[in-house]
Amino acid sequence: MSFTPPKTKAEASQLIAQLKARTPDSRSDRTREIRNVQRDMQTRGDAARVRDHELEGHGSTAAWKERNA
Numbered sequence: 597m598s599f600t601p602p603k604t605k606a607e608a609s610q611l612i613a614q615l616k617a618r619t620p621d622s623r624s625d626r627t628r629e630i631r632n633v634q635r636d637m638q639t640r641g642d643a644a645r646v647r648d649h650e651l652e653g654h655g656s657t658a659a660w661k662e663r664n665a
Contacts (some may be wrong), residue, residue: 602608
């Protein structure tokens with residue numbers, strides 16, 4: 597289910613009523629969804645991640661090996 601934030605109080609009330617009326621997902625569906633999200637988060641790459649070859653030193657003395665001007 598996707599969600600678009602409501603623009604008015606009336607829209608918010610309508611969305612809340614729709615959510616309350618939904619049949620809850622089964623426990624197995626929730627578990628499966630959580631596992632899928634966890635797996636995806638563990639396996640996806642992160643371009644912002646700091647890589648070992650970019651640093652020198654350890655702990656509080658760690659510094660960037662190269663700085664882009």
